[in-house]
Amino acid sequence: MNALLQDHAPATRTRPRGWSRLHVVLHWLVVVLIAVQYVDRESMETLFDATFEGRSIQTFDMVLGWTHIAVGSAILGAMAIRLVDRIACGRPPHGAAEPGWARWLASATHALLYVVLLAMPALGLLAWITGSETSADLHTLLWTPLLVLIGLHVAGALAQSLWFRSGALAQMTSLRGRF
Numbered sequence: 001m002n003a004l005l006q007d008h009a010p011a012t013r014t015r016p017r018g019w020s021r022l023h024v025v026l027h028w029l030v031v032v033l034i035a036v037q038y039v040d041r042e043s044m045e046t047l048f049d050a051t052f053e054g055r056s057i058q059t060f061d062m063v064l065g066w067t068h069i070a071v072g073s074a075i076l077g078a079m080a081i082r083l084v085d086r087i088a089c090g091r092p093p094h095g096a097a098e099p100g101w102a103r104w105l106a107s108a109t110h111a112l113l114y115v116v117l118l119a120m121p122a123l124g125l126l127a128w129i130t131g132s133e134t135s136a137d138l139h140t141l142l143w144t145p146l147l148v149l150i151g152l153h154v155a156g157a158l159a160q161s162l163w164f165r166s167g168a169l170a171q172m173t174s175l176r177g178r179f
């Protein structure tokens, strides 16, 4: 958590001017994959209940349910790679016009997004492997906080760009950085 809230790259290295290409690609990939999870979530619930109650379900729910598992696992992998990239390379500096409270809010939101996007798929996998209702409930419970964090994050990203005129959005949409 500390590494996530930390704004500066390790003191021995200069901070990168932009996000790595890998980080940018994974950021937008995760956005798309979360949208897929929004669509397939109810089929996953149907598949989960039917599997542990020994019932059969329609092919449609079966396909979407397994999509949920595959896409959720991909999110876990993508977030783990981003975390390693973030800790190893640091993040680009915030815009000079951004006040301290806005930087802090952005860092806290980013850190919580990492926590939720790592915990959610991990709990989902645990529920699927063990059949644990508690893990399934905790997994589902994190959905609303995730949506709130995404809302806050998107509002913040737009404010950074339109209000504080920082280059954050340009950096997050540029593939010109290092790999």
Ligand code: HEM
Pocket: 034, 037, 041, 042, 044, 045, 046, 048, 049, 068, 069, 070, 071, 072, 073, 075, 076, 117, 120, 121, 122, 123, 124, 125, 126, 127, 128, 136, 137, 139, 140, 143
């Ligand atoms: C970040 C990735 C994920 C997101 C955003 C997500 C989202 C959701 C949501 C919103 C639900 C609730 C469905 C409803 O109540 O209608 C759900 C259910 C479920 N998800 Fe995920 N999921 C993710 C990853 C995974 C993974 C990797 C697995 C592994 C198998 C998984 C397994 C489950 C299970 C078993 C349920 C049913 C829980 C129940 O019936 O109580 N999820 N998921």
Ligand code: HEM
Pocket: 027, 030, 031, 034, 082, 086, 091, 094, 106, 110, 111, 113, 114, 150, 153, 154, 157, 158, 168, 169, 170, 172
């Ligand atoms: C599902 C939706 C989204 C999620 C889960 C998400 C997640 C994240 C995370 C975790 C970071 C921090 C990166 C890091 O510190 O390693 C980040 C950065 C960023 N995101 Fe998103 N994001 C989403 C949607 C968006 C959207 C729609 C936009 C554009 C409006 C956006 C713009 C940005 C920008 C500009 C940054 C860099 C912020 C900075 O340098 O201070 N994101 N995002």
